[in-house]
Amino acid sequence: MRDNVRAFIAAAQAFRVRGPVYEFGSYQVEGQAELADLRGLFPGQRYVGCDMRPGPGVDRVEDLGRLRLPSGIARTVICVDTLEHVFEARHGVDEMLRVLAPGGVILLSAPFEFRIHAYPDDYWRFTPSAIDRLLAPLDAAIVGSQGVESCPHTVFGVGCKSPVSDRFLQGIQPFLTTFQDWLDGRGRAAGIRPLRRRLLSCLRSKAERRRERDLHSARFVIRLPSTETPELAEDDHSYADQHTGSRIDLI
Secondary structure (H helix, E strand, O other), rough: OOHHHHHHHHHHHHHOOOOOOOEEEEOOOOOOHHHOOOOOHHHOOOOOEEEEOOOOOOEEEOOOOOOOOOOEEEEEEEEEEEHHHHOOOOHHHEEEHEEEEOOOOOEEEEEEEEEEEOOOOOOOOOOOOHHHHHHHHOOOOEEEEEOOOOOEEEEEEEEEOOOOOOHHHHHHHHHHHHHHHHHHHHHHHHHHHHHOOOOOOHOOOHHHHHHHHOOOOOEEEEEEOOOOOOOOOOOOEEEEOOOOEEEEEEE
């Protein structure tokens, strides 16, 4: 698991998500337990890790395309950096939405500009538009990306199943602020580089320099029921109305 994905899940605590929490793709690859173990982010909540193979972090062996779980069992669903490994990815998302309880929250992430990695195989890359379409059955969604906008390294999705609660609506601004604070911190840390690295960066291509510059930049589009408007702090985030929702740029 990548550190920005863990930070995304940590920021989602702003929605005051509840258990039971079901994570799909919970297998902890050797050497990644410190980042991949998300249970500590949900203290006091029942947490069920599911994966297609047994191993560290796995409580139930489940095939995401054919879940053996009853409908509405999960108040929170997590599926991070996993959908690219699911051949029937759309059906897998439909299954997760089926087991999500009314008012429940689903948290998704997927890599876009990323090497082919086989756990056990790698099939897909998802654009923000694809994640938005996959979450279209839900009444509310927040979809975003991090990195160069035209070629992001990570795509994120947050969805809330009807009825959309005040808890979810009130969590939007704190979620964005918390994630932005993390991005700012990482960006500042990345900016402290030895002189040699700064000089070498001048030799990189324009695309490489842009990729480095935008590494910790993100943007989100919020889609809500037409009767709801999130309370967004304009002094913290610049945003413009889009056909699909409100555009938020985290810089």
